[in-house]
Amino acid sequence: MQKKSNSFANLLLWIVFVILYAPIFYLIFYSFNSGGTMSHFEGFTLDWYQELLQDTRLLIIVLNTIVIALLSALIATVIGVLGAIGIRSYKQRKTRNSLLSLNNVLIVSPDVIIGASFLILFTMAGIQLGFYSVLLSHIAFSVPIVVLMVLPKLMEMSPSLEDAARDLGASHWNVLTKVTLPYIAPGIFAGFFMALTYSLDDFAVTFFVTGNGFSTLSVEIYSLARRGVSLNINALSTLMFVVTVIFVVVYYYLASRSGTKGANFRR
């Protein structure tokens, strides 16, 4: 009985995995197609990769996207962690709840509204649409995600830990860096990676607040895809997938090396 339900569970898990990964491998498979379509595989070729690597405009866009993602996730993590610590320091339930509601506004806000309202904001503030408007928007919509990832960790931390540190003569700075931050580190990392994910994945907000001269990958792919299938995009997604996988393996390796102590402690 137990065995049967286990194999059913495994089957379900496999189906979900196949569906999640099939489109990605589909793209990768046809990136080697000399036929130029995504339906009939004619022969193996690397032409699309060659074409891709010679496209300096696209490479600049890729760099833009990465820079925006890393910068915005980093800044948002700093603001978000400070915000979460700040929210916890308010002892009144009412203040906390209203701060949390304000925090969650951008999370539940549809991208289109964020994009449209930021477009109005930047236009009224006289900020030219381009790199800075995109960066500011990405920071803005990443901050609440970081807060939501960090706050539960902060809340589960017993206040006596910090009290003990203070009793033993630790300064505010020491309490923060030696007790609080290490304890909430898994939350901080989770927040940072979520912010990174959101930034890399974002299309709608960027689409609204980007100007003529500046483009991120999502916006560029959108305009390419509206023109139809072109296998350059497939080659690009293969490269992006490989980079993502390397990134994940490194992350997992680091997490399993440094995180074991914390993970055991949690259990």
Place this chain on the structure above:
Amino acid sequence: MQNKNIRHLIMLPYALWIILFVIAPILLVVYYSFFDIHGNFSLTNYKNFFTATYLQMIVNSFWYAFLITVISLLVAYPTAYILTRTKHKQLWLLLIIVPSWINLLLKAYAFIGIFGTHGAANQFLEWIGIGSRQLLFTDFSFVFVAVYIFIPFMILPIFNALDKLNPSLLYAASDLGASKWTTFRRVIFPLTLDGVKSGCQVVFIPALSLFMLTRLIAGNRVITLGTAIEQQFLVTQNWGMGATIAVFLIISMVGFMALTSIRRRGV
């Protein structure tokens, strides 16, 4: 006294973020909704909004978002549950999240190929004897791709909630004679309801605003609130009307938040 100053200092960047990127944009959207296309103060936008065309679109938009959320939940909950029972659950979870790091637009683009006239989906349908049919630019493909994109975002909060669940509660339930189904209904599900709610929050509201998918996958057959806003802001350049639809979306967002509000213990 000193504590207070430090608290204010810590909160400063976060408070600035709230004022500039949460409160100001909302006020600006509301402000703009009272101006017609010629820049005159009027209620024309609201009058236009409550006509049959727009109401029909609202109903459609909500229906699709509801479908997408329910299907995502039905797939995500069992998957998350099985994931928490696997041996290397953090690794499996990571594998679920990896596709969400692949750019959203690339995944949409993959489905243009898969659902295309000669794509893999149609080849499969031919093979099992149903015969090829129009898949791209249908409601089905729209819902399928949307669910595909949202699944990782639904799994993550549910996984976290399930992972936090104290296993001794389950042992207690089975010791007290509860069947598996009763344990699920009376213990597991209520205790992970917060995860389900945040999962629904991160799927339902963005699903209302998908405008890129409606363009690429549904071929403008499905017009959501998001599509309408994008149309008004970036194509027709009627920011007032766009802002009016945005105001409506904000109101429904607040309603949905209230409906799925999470009561945090200890806050």
